[in-house]
Amino acid sequence: xxxxxxxxxxxxxxxxxxxxxxxxxxxxxxxxxxxxxxxxxxxxxxxxxxxxxxxxxxxxxxxxxxxxxxxxxxxxxxxxxxxxxxxxxxxxxxxxxxxxxxxxxxxxxxxxxxxxxxxxxxxxxxxxxxxxxxxxxxxxxxxxxxxxxxxxxxxxxxxxxxxxxxxxxxxxxxxxxxxxxxxxxxxxxxxxxxxxxxxxxxxxxxxxxxxxxxxxx
Amino acid sequence: xxxxxxxxxxxxxxxxxxxxxxxxxxxxxxxxxxxxxxxxxxxxxxxxxxxxxxxxxxxxxxxxxxxxxxxxxxxxxxxxxxxxxxxxxxxxxxxxxxxxxxxxxxxxxxxxxxxxxxxxxxxxxxxxxxxxxxxxxxxxxxxxxxxxxxxxxxxxxxxxxxxxxxxxxxxxxxxxxxxxxxxxxxxxxxxxxxxxxxxxxxxxxxxxxxxxxxxxxxxxxxxxxxxxxxxxxxxxxxxxxxxxxxxxxxxxxxxxxxxxxxxxxx
Amino acid sequence: xxxxxxxxxxxxxxxxxxxxxxxxxxxxxxxxxxxxxxxxxxxxxxxxxxxxxxxxxxxxxxxxxxxxxxxxxxxxxxxxxxxxxxxxxxxxxxxxxxxxxxxxxxxxxxxxxxxxxxxxxxxxxxxxxxxxxxxxxxxxxxxxxxxxxxxxxxxxxxxxxxxxxxxxxxxxxxxxxxxxxxxxxxxxxxxxxxxxxxxxxxxxxxxxxxxxxxxxxx
Numbered sequence: 001x002x003x004x005x006x007x008x009x010x011x012x013x014x015x016x017x018x019x020x021x022x023x024x025x026x027x028x029x030x031x032x033x034x035x036x037x038x039x040x041x042x043x044x045x046x047x048x049x050x051x052x053x054x055x056x057x058x059x060x061x062x063x064x065x066x067x068x069x070x071x072x073x074x075x076x077x078x079x080x081x082x083x084x085x086x087x088x089x090x091x092x093x094x095x096x097x098x099x100x101x102x103x104x105x106x107x108x109x110x111x112x113x114x115x116x117x118x119x120x121x122x123x124x125x126x127x128x129x130x131x132x133x134x135x136x137x138x139x140x141x142x143x144x145x146x147x148x149x150x151x152x153x154x155x156x157x158x159x160x161x162x163x164x165x166x167x168x169x170x171x172x173x174x175x176x177x178x179x180x181x182x183x184x185x186x187x188x189x190x191x192x193x194x195x196x197x198x199x200x201x202x203x204x205x206x207x208x209x210x211x212x213x214x215x216x217x
Numbered sequence: 218x219x220x221x222x223x224x225x226x227x228x229x230x231x232x233x234x235x236x237x238x239x240x241x242x243x244x245x246x247x248x249x250x251x252x253x254x255x256x257x258x259x260x261x262x263x264x265x266x267x268x269x270x271x272x273x274x275x276x277x278x279x280x281x282x283x284x285x286x287x288x289x290x291x292x293x294x295x296x297x298x299x300x301x302x303x304x305x306x307x308x309x310x311x312x313x314x315x316x317x318x319x320x321x322x323x324x325x326x327x328x329x330x331x332x333x334x335x336x337x338x339x340x341x342x343x344x345x346x347x348x349x350x351x352x353x354x355x356x357x358x359x360x361x362x363x364x365x366x367x368x369x370x371x372x373x374x375x376x377x378x379x380x381x382x383x384x385x386x387x388x389x390x391x392x393x394x395x396x397x398x399x400x401x402x403x404x405x406x407x408x409x410x411x412x413x414x415x416x417x418x419x420x421x422x423x424x425x426x427x428x429x430x431x432x433x434x435x436x437x438x439x440x441x442x443x444x445x446x447x448x449x450x451x452x453x454x455x456x457x458x459x460x461x462x463x464x465x466x467x468x469x470x471x472x473x474x475x476x477x478x479x480x481x482x483x
Numbered sequence: 484x485x486x487x488x489x490x491x492x493x494x495x496x497x498x499x500x501x502x503x504x505x506x507x508x509x510x511x512x513x514x515x516x517x518x519x520x521x522x523x524x525x526x527x528x529x530x531x532x533x534x535x536x537x538x539x540x541x542x543x544x545x546x547x548x549x550x551x552x553x554x555x556x557x558x559x560x561x562x563x564x565x566x567x568x569x570x571x572x573x574x575x576x577x578x579x580x581x582x583x584x585x586x587x588x589x590x591x592x593x594x595x596x597x598x599x600x601x602x603x604x605x606x607x608x609x610x611x612x613x614x615x616x617x618x619x620x621x622x623x624x625x626x627x628x629x630x631x632x633x634x635x636x637x638x639x640x641x642x643x644x645x646x647x648x649x650x651x652x653x654x655x656x657x658x659x660x661x662x663x664x665x666x667x668x669x670x671x672x673x674x675x676x677x678x679x680x681x682x683x684x685x686x687x688x689x690x691x692x693x694x695x696x697x698x699x700x701x
Contacts, residue, residue, distance in 0.1 A: 167385045188554050188557065
């Protein structure tokens with residue numbers, strides 16, 4: 001299993017192309033998952049009983065089933081009903097719903113951690129339930145939960161690798177493809193290193209964000 | 218007296234040890250010793266190898282051929298199922314004794330593994346939803362998404378014949394079919410027999426006119442398993458001569474097998 | 484294409500689920516043992532070992548488990564798909580478990596270590612008899628959470644050739660008219676496994692709370 005530099009040169013362009021797909025999918029899914037993860041617990045705080053039950057079921061289903069099964073479901077199962085979603089969007093939808101559930105739990109915990117005093121103070125200022133959430137509680141909760149959220153986002157990055165199994169030509173796909181053409185491990189190693197580099201970047205960004213948002217009470 | 222006995226014992230053991238060192242032992246001997254022939258395949262390629270939908274057992278033309286060989290050797294057959302692109306590495310790493318599937322012969326592969334005699338001629342074809350394409354030339358265009366199995370010979374074929382089109386691959390034959398039906402790509406490349414099997418109950422598919430290339434399938438063994446290679450070839454030639462192969466062919470494909478391949482030494 | 488009776492479909496899926504289930508106890512045992520060892524070693528701050536472990540954990544946090552499985556499968560000539568799956572999954576998850584254990588150990592007040600040391604206990608004995616019994620209670624939720632992730636990652640092992648439920652699902656997809664049903668059943672199966680793991684963890688946590696409720700964080 002030799003490491004070959006010629007291979008890197010030959011397959012470089014394809015690897016870069018796959019890298020852009022991975023990054024695109026990551027940014028889009030991460031953003032949408034965050035939206036879902038914020039909206040769901042906020043909605044649950046509104047206290048509408050049937051909605052809460054529904055949202056709890058959603059969270060339970062997506063926290064307890066593998067993303068891959070859901071992806072195959074979307075990709076091979078839906079066409080049976082005539083619904084065709086492109087692989088990229090299957091991936092985005094899958095990650096958003098799946099990680100959204102995890103983020104919802106994290107942010108829900110963070111919201112619960114906001115002291116009752118803040119709620120009451122905002123209430124006494126005349127802010128309605130929804131406004132309290134939007135302007136007082138959720139921003140603080142998000143800030144408190146930054147470490148956990150960035151941890152979850154690194155999992156979003158790793159989830160993008162599953163798209164290789166539903167015909168999306170992202171990093172893992174190209175690594176595997178190179179191996180099947182050349183029987184040389186180089187491709188997979190390079191891809192692994194790229195993932196680690198992406199993770200390092202994410203980590204760094206998280207650290208910067210944490211320092212800048214250090215809470216002063 | 219005692220010394221003599223010891224000396225003889227030492228000599229005998231030395232001889233036995235030498236016989237295993239000097240290359241008498243081999244993969245075939247291991248197979249016979251353990252009573253099991255381990256073949257690797259991708260069980261999503263009917264009619265060559267697939268799971269019987271009712272019993273869940275591995276079956277198919279290639280599997281039955283391997284089973285006949287195992288019977289001839291007097292051992293059991295064990296079928297190991299992998300993704301197509303993992304099979305050749307598995308053979309080279311000796312995870313399996315023999316690659317028993319619709320394996321095409323290419324020079325590139327022949328530098329890594331030892332091919333046995335070919336057992337069937339099978340052209341490659343392109344399959345698409347009916348009415349989508351009129352001819353093979355239309356496939357060679359930048360808006361066409363071509364598909365095949367990762368690691369299959371059709372990846373090279375696609376690069377040669379359809380350089381303009383985009384190529385995406387999937388790990389197994391099952392996903393090829395499911396993707397084609399699900400409009401994931403415009404056309405997929407596969408062998409004629411597999412295409413015919415797909416079309417048996419799916420009138421919405423059609424085979425584009427013309428063959429992509431002529432192909433021959435053969436089993437393969439690791440590079441140093443000469444005894445196994447030689448033994449399988451003898452078996453294959455014998456069953457072609459005595460009519461058993463013809464019978465198997467007719468059972469699976471409903472057509473008479475043309476023995477001209479033996480004469481042309483293919 | 485064949486119409487398979489639902490009974491046969493379920494039976495074949497069932498065989499696949501058995502293969503998947505076989506993985507869990509082995510992986511859980513292996514990752515727990517190794518993860519505890521590595522986590523403990525990490526806290527010792529030995530010069531070279533520390534760097535190696537930190538690098539290992541960092542890489543496993545960055546690389547997707549699918550890539551780990553692929554590299555293990557293609558690099559190591561492991562003859563058995565089951566073994567390859569175990570090694571791949573354990574390699575990946577041990578890193579996370581080791582971090583949880585390390586966090587648990589480091590959260591112990593210094594006083595515990597000093598007291599044990601003054602009583603003449605070696606580091607090893609301290610860890611074993613004083614620290615570990617206390618950290619299990621704190622770390623159990625995180626460890627249980629990690630094992631639910633492990634259970635979900637078993638859906639990836641078909642790439643190393645295991646006849647697990649996902650692989651059987653693919654093969655059935657080819658012959659059945661309805662991939663939808665196949666993957667629905669597979670989803671239900673995984674859901675049941677994960678929620679069972681969750682229930683087990685809650686029970687164990689309750690049991691532990693009763694035993695340690697008195698003097699945990701003193």
